Amino acid sequence: MTSDNIFQLFYFVILLLAIGGSVVTLYRGQFGRMVRQFLAWVAICAALVIGYENKHIFEGWLIPAQQSVDPAGNVTLLRDTNGYFRVSAMVNEVPVDFLVDTGASLIVLSQADARRAGIAVDDLRYNGVASTANGEVRFAQVLLDSFAIGDAVERGVVASVNAGVLDTSLLGLSYLNRFSRIVIEKDRMILER
Template sequence: MGTDDGMQLAYYIVLLVVIGGAMLFELSGRGGQAIRQMMLWVVIFAGATLAATWWTDSGARQQVLEGGRIEIPVGRDGHFHLEAELNGVPIRFMVDTGASSIALGRDDARAIGIDLADLAYVGTAMTANGEVKTAPVTIDEIAIGDIVDRNVRAWVIGGEMDGSLLGMSYLRTFARVSFEGDLLVLER
């Protein structure tokens, strides 16, 4: 469960406690009626949560189409997020045209089999949070649907970074990178 999911769950729990507490206070002393109304509110709350989750997630997945075309819809946060398999492990990237190369967060690097203790942080990068040390690595395989690239250069970020960035060094491997409304389109 991600940080955003945890915060959303906490919000829903607090909302349920507030509504439930108000209902109990209002209906105290009316036993059977109070239980029926509480159950009704639980069903309404569950239905609203399900509908909200379905609505925000529907259509928000990338599509890999024939001919090497990838369509990535804009996320709720206004950024484009692409999922790729690195060395067989699914990794979620934020597409960043301001990043010069692939920047892996430490957790993602560890997940794809990179031993962080063996890295030499010989480079530096300027980020929104200031300058950070970077270590060059080679990713054995990046797969996005049928599109597979091997021996791809990347950098592991030495500082704290949530997730990983897919920068220009990889985006340049596509013949076309364009925006079509709320879609980012990559074509080989």
């Protein structure tokens, strides 16, 4: 043990004795009350830890779904806190989150999402050039085995993989045009089949 570790251990023991002494003095003659309050705090902390570990169960109750798909295949998206519409899709049977971008011509995958979807990004030929708000960027065109939002699965969907830095994959017009109508009402976007 180093001298720093010994000092930290000594400091911790002194702090523990000070807190313990204060508790004993505060609850002198009330041991039962002290135990009940201690157990109450243990239960509260345990409930918080268990709740956090299982937050995915409670999110559906507390936070409205950002996307829903009805039986007809119509997709309803809610605007996120940054003002964007996002959609979760299955690309080659792997979940990928997309930013809906009506200014993008194609489905644009980030390199990270393309890798997760089983695309060998290092073997692609990035010979396409696209003009973006951040200037020109190179991309490689790919053919996705499958692309699904909800139960609507499509095969052989053309997409592109961005050669530059892209934080979020983009859902562009090549896929959005498959819907008969796109309606935006305040904080809701409805993609109608």
